[in-house]
Amino acid sequence: MSACKRLLYLVKHRSLWAQVRRNVTTWSPVGAAFNAKPHRRLDVFEKNVGLFGVPELSCPAGFQAAAKTALKNTQRLVEKACSCPPGAETVECFDQLSDGLCKVADLADFIKVAHPDPAFREAAEKTCVDIGTVVEKLNTNVELCKSLKNLLDNPNIVAQLDPDTRRVAELFMFDFEISGIHLDDKRRKEAVGLHVKLLDLNNEFLVGSHMPNRIARSAIPEHLHLQFASEGSFIQVAGLHADSPDDLVREIAYRIYLYPNADLMDCLEELLKCRHKLAKLVGYESYGHRALKGTMAKTPETVMNFLQLLTDKLSDKTAKDFKMMRDMKKKLNPRNAELMPWDHPFLSGVLRAERYNIEPSLYSPYLSLGACMEGLNNLFSQLYGVSLMSEHPSAGEVWSEDVRKLAVVHETEGLLGYIYCDFFHRSDKPHQDCHFTIRGGRWCQETSQYQLPVVVLMLSLPHPSKSAPTLLTPGMMENLFHEMGHAMHSMLGRTRYQHVTGTRCSTDFAEVPSILMEYFATDYRVISQFARHYETGQPLPESMVARLCESKKVCGAADTQLQIFYAVLDQIYHSKPQNRSTTDILKDMQQKFYGLPYTPNTAWQLRFSHLIGYGAKYYSYLMSRAVASMVWKQCFIQDPLNRDMGERYRREMLAHGGAKEPMLMVEGMLQRRPTMEDFVEALVSELNPNFETFIMDSES
Numbered sequence: 001m002s003a004c005k006r007l008l009y010l011v012k013h014r015s016l017w018a019q020v021r022r023n024v025t026t027w028s029p030v031g032a033a034f035n036a037k038p039h040r041r042l043d044v045f046e047k048n049v050g051l052f053g054v055p056e057l058s059c060p061a062g063f064q065a066a067a068k069t070a071l072k073n074t075q076r077l078v079e080k081a082c083s084c085p086p087g088a089e090t091v092e093c094f095d096q097l098s099d100g101l102c103k104v105a106d107l108a109d110f111i112k113v114a115h116p117d118p119a120f121r122e123a124a125e126k127t128c129v130d131i132g133t134v135v136e137k138l139n140t141n142v143e144l145c146k147s148l149k150n151l152l153d154n155p156n157i158v159a160q161l162d163p164d165t166r167r168v169a170e171l172f173m174f175d176f177e178i179s180g181i182h183l184d185d186k187r188r189k190e191a192v193g194l195h196v197k198l199l200d201l202n203n204e205f206l207v208g209s210h211m212p213n214r215i216a217r218s219a220i221p222e223h224l225h226l227q228f229a230s231e232g233s234f235i236q237v238a239g240l241h242a243d244s245p246d247d248l249v250r251e252i253a254y255r256i257y258l259y260p261n262a263d264l265m266d267c268l269e270e271l272l273k274c275r276h277k278l279a280k281l282v283g284y285e286s287y288g289h290r291a292l293k294g295t296m297a298k299t300p301e302t303v304m305n306f307l308q309l310l311t312d313k314l315s316d317k318t319a320k321d322f323k324m325m326r327d328m329k330k331k332l333n334p335r336n337a338e339l340m341p342w343d344h345p346f347l348s349g350v351l352r353a354e355r356y357n358i359e360p361s362l363y364s365p366y367l368s369l370g371a372c373m374e375g376l377n378n379l380f381s382q383l384y385g386v387s388l389m390s391e392h393p394s395a396g397e398v399w400s401e402d403v404r405k406l407a408v409v410h411e412t413e414g415l416l417g418y419i420y421c422d423f424f425h426r427s428d429k430p431h432q433d434c435h436f437t438i439r440g441g442r443w444c445q446e447t448s449q450y451q452l453p454v455v456v457l458m459l460s461l462p463h464p465s466k467s468a469p470t471l472l473t474p475g476m477m478e479n480l481f482h483e484m485g486h487a488m489h490s491m492l493g494r495t496r497y498q499h500v501t502g503t504r505c506s507t508d509f510a511e512v513p514s515i516l517m518e519y520f521a522t523d524y525r526v527i528s529q530f531a532r533h534y535e536t537g538q539p540l541p542e543s544m545v546a547r548l549c550e551s552k553k554v555c556g557a558a559d560t561q562l563q564i565f566y567a568v569l570d571q572i573y574h575s576k577p578q579n580r581s582t583t584d585i586l587k588d589m590q591q592k593f594y595g596l597p598y599t600p601n602t603a604w605q606l607r608f609s610h611l612i613g614y615g616a617k618y619y620s621y622l623m624s625r626a627v628a629s630m631v632w633k634q635c636f637i638q639d640p641l642n643r644d645m646g647e648r649y650r651r652e653m654l655a656h657g658g659a660k661e662p663m664l665m666v667e668g669m670l671q672r673r674p675t676m677e678d679f680v681e682a683l684v685s686e687l688n689p690n691f692e693t694f695i696m697d698s699e700s
Contacts, residue, residue, distance in 0.1 A: 027370050027371070027374055028374050028377060029389070029390055030370075030373050030374060030377045030388050030389065030390050030406070031370035031371060031373055031374035031377075031530075032370060033370070033373075033390035033404060034369045034370040034372075034373045034390075034404065034421075034423075034469075034470075035368055035369060035370025035371075035464070035469035035470075035534070036370075036464075036469070037402075037464060038401060038402055038404065046394070046395040047394075047395065048395050048396030049394040049395065049396050049397050050062065050396055050397070051107070051111065051396065051397065051398075051399060052107060052397065052420075052438055052439075052454060053394070053397055054066065054107070056069075057107075057396075058396050060117070060119040060120050060122070060123035061123065062123075063104075063108060063123040063124055063126070063127040064123070064126075064127070066104050066127070067104055067127045067130050067131060070100050070101055070103070070104045070131070071130075071134060073100045074097060074100060074101060074134065074138075077093050077096055077097040077100070078097065078138070078141070078144055080093050081093035081094060081097065081144060081147050081148075082143050082144060082146075082147050084147075086147065086150045086151035086154060086157050087151065087157055087160070087161075088160075088161060088162075088165050090147055090148060090151050090169075091151070091161075091165050091168055091169045091172070091497070092445060094148065094168075094169075094172050094499075095168065095442065095497045095498055095499050097138070098172075098498060098499050099440065099442060099451075099498040099499075101131055101134065101135060102439075102440060102498065103439055104127060104131055105127070105128060105131040105132070105135075106436070106437055106438055106439070106440075107124075107438050107439075108124040108125075108127040108128045108131070109124075109128055109436070110124075110436040110438060110456055111124035111399065112124035112125045112128060113429075113430055114399060114422060114429060114430075114456075114458065115399045116399065116400060116426065116428055116429075117399075120399070132199070136179075136192065136195055136196070139175055139176060139179035139181070140179050140180065140181055140188060140191075140192055142181065145173075145176045145181045148169060148172055148173055148176070149173070151169060152169055152170070152173060163659075163660075164495070164496050164497065164500075164659045164660075165496070165497075167500070167659055167660070167661075168497045168499050168500055168659065171294070171499060171500065171658070172499070174293065174294065177282060177283070178282055178290060179191060179192075179195065179282070180192070180278075180281060180282045182282075182283075183281070183282070187281060190281060191278060191281050191282060194274055194277060194278040194281070195278070197274055198271065198274050198275065198278070201267055201270060201271040201274060202271065202612050204267050205264065205267050205268055205271055205609075205611070205612060206609055206612050208261065208263070208264040208267065208606070209264070209606060209607050209608070209609040210609065211261075212229075212236045212237055212238035212257075213236075213237050213256050213257055213259055213261070214231060214234040214235060214236045214237065214256075215234065215235055215237070215256050216233060216234060216235075217230070217233055217234060217235050218233075219235075220235050220252060221248070224246075224248065224249060224252065227241070227244065227246070227249050228253075235256075237252075237253050237256040237257045238257070239253065239257060240253050240254055240257055240258075240342065240345075241253035242342070242345040242346055243345070243346060243349065244346070245346070247332075247333055247336060247343070250342040250343070250346060251340070251342050253342070254340075254341065254342035254599065254602070255599065255601070255602060257607070258599070258602035258603060258604050258606070258607060259601060259602065259603075260583070260601065260602070260603040260606065261603075261606060264606050265581075265582070265583075265603065265606065268582055268605065268606065268611070269581075269582060271611075272287075272573055272574070272582070273577070275287040275574065275615065276574075276576070276577060285576070286300065286574060286575050286576050287574040287615065287616055288300035288303075288571060288574040288575055288616040290616075291574065291615060291616035291617055292616060292617070294506055295506040295507065295508045295509075295617070295620075295662065296506060296508045296509055296623060296627075296662045296663050296666070297508055297619070297623065300571055300574075300575060300616070302676065303567070303571055303619045304568070304571055305676060306619065306622075306623065306676050306679060306680065307564050307567055307568050307571070307593070307619060307622075309676060309677065309680045310560070310564055310622070310680045310683060310684070311561065311564055311593060313680055313681075313684045314557045314560060314561055314564075314684060314687075317556075317557035317684075317687055318557040318558050318560075318561045318595065320557070321348075321555045321556075321557050321558035322339060322558055322595060322596070324351055324554075324555065325339050325343060325344065325347040325348065325351070325555065325558070326338075326339045328347050328350055328351055328354075329343055329347060332350075339596060340596060340597065340599070341596045341597075341599060344555075344558065344562065344596065347555075348554065348555035348558065348559065351554050351555060352551040352552075352554045352555070353551075355551065355554060356547040356548070356550060356551040356554070357547065358474070358547055358548055358551045360473035360474060360475070361473075362544070363473065363474050363540070363544065363548070364471035364472060364473055365471060365533050365534055365535070366531045366532060366533050366534075366538075366539075366540040367471060367472040367473070367474070367476075367477050367531055367540075368468075368469040368470065368471055368472070368534040369423070369461065369464075369469060369470040369471075369472060369480075370469055371530045371531060371532060371534070372472060372477050372480055372481075372530065373388070374530050375526065375527070375529055375530030375531070376388065376480075376481065376484055378529050378530060379520060379526060379529075379641070380488065382641045382643060382646070383641065383642075383643060383645075383646030383649070384410070384488075384492060384646050384647070384650055385410055385411040385412070385643070386408060386409065386410050386411070386416065386488075386491070386492070387408075387409050387411075388406045388407075388408060388419075389406065389407045389408075389409055390404065390405070390406060391405045391406070391407050391418075392405070393405045398420065399422075400422065400426065402422075402423075402424045402463070403420055403421065403422045404420070404421040404423070405418060405419075405420055405421070406418065406419040406420075406421060408488075408491045415452060416452065416453075416491045416492065417441065417452045417453040417454060417455070417490065417491045418452065418453075418454045418455075419455055419456075419457060419487050419491070420438075420454070420455070420456045420457070421456075421457050422456055422457065422458045422459070423457070423458075423459045423461050423470075424459075424460075424461055424462075424463050424470070425460045425461065425462060425463065429458070429460065430458070430460075431460045432458070432460070433458065433459050433460070433479045433482070433483055434457075434458050434483070435455060435456070435457055435458075435483050435486035435487060435490075435503065435514075436455060436456040436458065437453070437454075437455055437490060437501070437502060437503060437504070438454040438455060438456060439451065439452075439453060439454040440453055440490075440498040440499075440501035440502065440504065441453035441490070441493060441494065441495060441498065441501045441502065442495065442496065442497055442498035442501060443496045443497075450494070451498070453490045453491060453493070453501060453502060455486075455487050455490045455491075455502075457483045457484065457486075457487055458483075459476075459479065459480065459483065461476060468534060469534055471534070474548055477521060478518050478521045478522070480521075481517040481518060481520060481521035482514045482515065482517055482518055482521075483514065484517060485513040485514035485515070485516060485517030485518075486503055486510075486513065486514045488513065488654070489502050489503050489510075489513040489514075489654055489657075490502030490503055492650050492654040492655065493654060493655055493656065493657040494655055495655075495656065495657045495658075495659045496659070497659065499658075500656075500657045500658035500659040501657045501658075502657050503657070504657055504658050505656075505657050505658030505662060506658065506662045507614065507617040507620045508617065508619070508620040508623045508624055508662065509624065509627070509658075509662035509665065509666075510620070510624070511620055511621055511624035511625075511628075512624045512627045512628050512631070512653070512666075513628075513653070513654060515621075515624050515625050515628040516628040516631055516632060518628075519628065519629075519632040519636070519640075520636075520640055522545070522548065522549050522552075523640050524542050524545045524546070525639075525640055525641065526640050526641070527540060527545055528540070528542070531545075550689075553686070553687050553688075553689065556686070556687045557687055560622070560683065560687075561593070561594060561595070562594060563621065563622055564593055564594075564622065565589060565590060565593040565594040566608070566610075566618055567618045567619040567621075567622060568589050568592075568593045569585065569586060569589050569605065569608070570608075570610070570611065570614070570615070570616060570617075570618040570619070571616065571619070572585055572589060573585065573605075573611070574615060574616035582603070582605050583603050583605070586598070586603070586604060586605050622683065623679060625683060626678075626679035626680070626682045626683050627666055627674075627679070627682075629682040629683065629685075629686055630666075630670060630674060630678065630679075630682045631649070631653075631666075631669055631670065633682070634670055635648070635649065635669065635670075648669065649669060652665060652668035652669040653665045653666075653668070653669050
């Protein structure tokens, strides 16, 4: 066929080909919404409804108005709580108080990091400070505390409270106690001073932990200059370059990025000192003891026992993993075969890729964002009878044009809440996958209706191109499922009180629903329902999914051991003062709980930003994974789409938020009370070859 005839043939049949292609890859409405660029309706007369539909927030100045209204209501509710007779109404007042402040503070907390407009970010930041100041004052309001104490000190009144009301009353009292309400005036003022100082230190450390380090260009071999950012006569290092195939690049990045900053070191030392002082002042043995009250673990001793047991059980597997890495390094670089900390992430990746050929680009065409959202929709529909429905946001409702809005609708209960999906990369947006609660769910006595929860999921995915939708790597897909686990925890919870809604539960339980979703994300029975090639419609081959699952076990023990080391370090930092530097502690714990040598003149702890949000609770990821593993093995591995089990999971775990003791929720789901040994065994057994077959055989 001549070129001219071929062109005419293509023009003539192009519409037919487009039709065939569309038929091959038809998507549900939610899938289509995420595989296409958003089309905003341009209506100049459409009223700006304000961010998240809050009318005041149509402009930055609205934050001040929203805060003013919240503070006015706060004053009214404080007076009501202090004057009403002790009983359930007191707790209701406290929860309304908390709800009114959280609705403004949580929204502002999100906008200050996510909004592209600096004016909105600054207004939100100021609102966070203003509301935070009021919360600090309320936590040390003696009259307010007395009204709650009168309730809890009266056994007859307590006996009349339902379990949720009693628990929420106790949680509010705990907030008072950790603020030093029970102290005399002098010591209470000291506690307030320490709280204020800690807010500044936390912020200083968080900002400093992400700052790049720099070194003179002349100190780095010239051929490596292009690997790093330049700043005049300096090279700037903003991360560990852990994926670089060049040993020297990884080593340089490690040594420079982790080089100690004296000011930040002082900040961390002071921060830990202040935390301990505050904990002692309000009656705890250490900050760790204070932080772990109400968690599954309950005490630092239990956490350390869990981490030590896990280390002991993994020791042989960890040694084998490090041997594999050493052998691989010897093969790649015979002249420098010693295994160093900067080698671990890279070599474990090389070993996975070599053994299982799991190049992400082979998977991405099957994992368009629309397909993954369709998969989540199908999964939630089968497990809970819930659908995700795409809605057009109104003018001014979202902070960026590419934010999608989902209504979460139950087949019999109706609308459960809203999820705003801020999924795409923006230069001024944090490069972190996270879940934000904007408004918590609660039963409103005043309206006799349920206040619907609103959350935001933030990812940093590539934008769709002209020729293809956004395509996800397997890691991105797992992260999407993980964050959606948090969102559904918020959506499916139906707590009476906002104070304990959804993810407002103990930290070592909060990660269970999100980690459990990672198991669904790697099960072929789930994946086969949605993973298909965006052009041809071909399904993702089962063998590729099997390879991906098996690859996760490669160096799994060493990866887990690294997490144990971080968790132990966090525990030691928050135990009794050690009378030695944080670097000396790190050196000691690295030797005992990791095994790869400490690198002189480095201070990894100064990059450990989790010390702020997860102080004394970093172990939560491991413990939550253990619980999620047990729930998966016992309840879902036989049939991941079982509706009865989905309903039990919602009833026993998701519905309660933080209104029930976390271990009681686990016990309700597993129908037995697990021990620390059970948690350890759950994590260790995952590293066995053919893990799923092994579990099925043992249960048959």
